[in-house]
Amino acid sequence: MLEVNNLSKSYSNTPILKNVSLTLNSNRIHFIMGRNGSGKTTFIKCLLGLEHYEGTITYGGKVLEDVRKGIFAIFDDIPLYNDLNGFQNIRLMLSDKKFFDKNYIAELGLLSDKKLKENIKNYSLGERKKLALIAAILNNPKYLIIDEISNGLDIETLETLREKLNVLRQNSLILATGHHFEFYESIIDELLVLNAGTLTYISDYRKGGDKLYEIYKQYIASGK
Numbered sequence: 001m002l003e004v005n006n007l008s009k010s011y012s013n014t015p016i017l018k019n020v021s022l023t024l025n026s027n028r029i030h031f032i033m034g035r036n037g038s039g040k041t042t043f044i045k046c047l048l049g050l051e052h053y054e055g056t057i058t059y060g061g062k063v064l065e066d067v068r069k070g071i072f073a074i075f076d077d078i079p080l081y082n083d084l085n086g087f088q089n090i091r092l093m094l095s096d097k098k099f100f101d102k103n104y105i106a107e108l109g110l111l112s113d114k115k116l117k118e119n120i121k122n123y124s125l126g127e128r129k130k131l132a133l134i135a136a137i138l139n140n141p142k143y144l145i146i147d148e149i150s151n152g153l154d155i156e157t158l159e160t161l162r163e164k165l166n167v168l169r170q171n172s173l174i175l176a177t178g179h180h181f182e183f184y185e186s187i188i189d190e191l192l193v194l195n196a197g198t199l200t201y202i203s204d205y206r207k208g209g210d211k212l213y214e215i216y217k218q219y220i221a222s223g224k
């Protein structure tokens with residue numbers, strides 16, 4: 001469980017998040033949608049302690065420092081070591097070296113052995129994302145936070161992502177953001193909308209049978 005209480009964040013007196021309070025549950029995939037610049041990444045940065053904020057954030061009743069090893073985050077701009085190869089970067093992203101398993105990495109089929117032996121500076125954006133995805137799968141984290149990972153991934157990788165998120169959910173609380181509604185529609189359990197600094201749960205959003213873009217239009221484009 002992840003609990004956020006009265007979270008507020010501003011940049012130079014411009015409020016981005018205003019008194020956000022909510023609880024996210026384990027074994028669920030949560031998806032936050034919102035306009036460009038609405039504060040999705042800022043919210044994630046606060047969760048990860050990468051920004052100062054007002055309010056409290058706890059993970060299963062514990063503070064971030066006590067659960068950090070159980071959290072894995074993937075950002076659009078993935079910080080990797082350019083002069084190290086893929087395997088070396090994966091090792092550095094693992095919370096425990098014993099999770100490193102070359103056979104399983106090969107089984108995943110996301111990146112070839114040849115590619116993983118190359119330095120990261122030769123990797124495309126999609127290949128960098130695949131590398132982070134491999135590390136996420138090996139880590140099997142209790143909390144998985146993914147910011148915009150689906151953009152730029154090919155169809156086969158999206159299929160693997162879908163399949164693996166379904167498996168990871170059995171052990172994790174997953175929080176994703178993005179604009180790729182068609183993809184997220186097929187896997188998410190919970191929908192949240194970020195609009196004008198307020199993060200709102202859309203309960204039972206599937207009930208009405210509306211597609212995500214219809215809900216987006218209803219709650220965001222209309223400025224509700």
Ligand SMILES: Nc1ncnc2c1ncn2[C@@H]1O[C@H](COP(=O)(O)OP(=O)(O)OP(=O)(O)O)[C@@H](O)[C@H]1O
Pocket residue numbers: 011012016034035036037038039040041042043
């Ligand atoms: N370090 C910073 N200093 C000042 N303003 C910032 C900083 N980081 C983000 N912002 C601003 O805060 C707002 C929210 O940015 P954020 O990256 O959280 O949006 P987002 O919802 O993730 O957008 P997108 O969908 O485009 O990725 C934007 O207006 C952005 O310009």
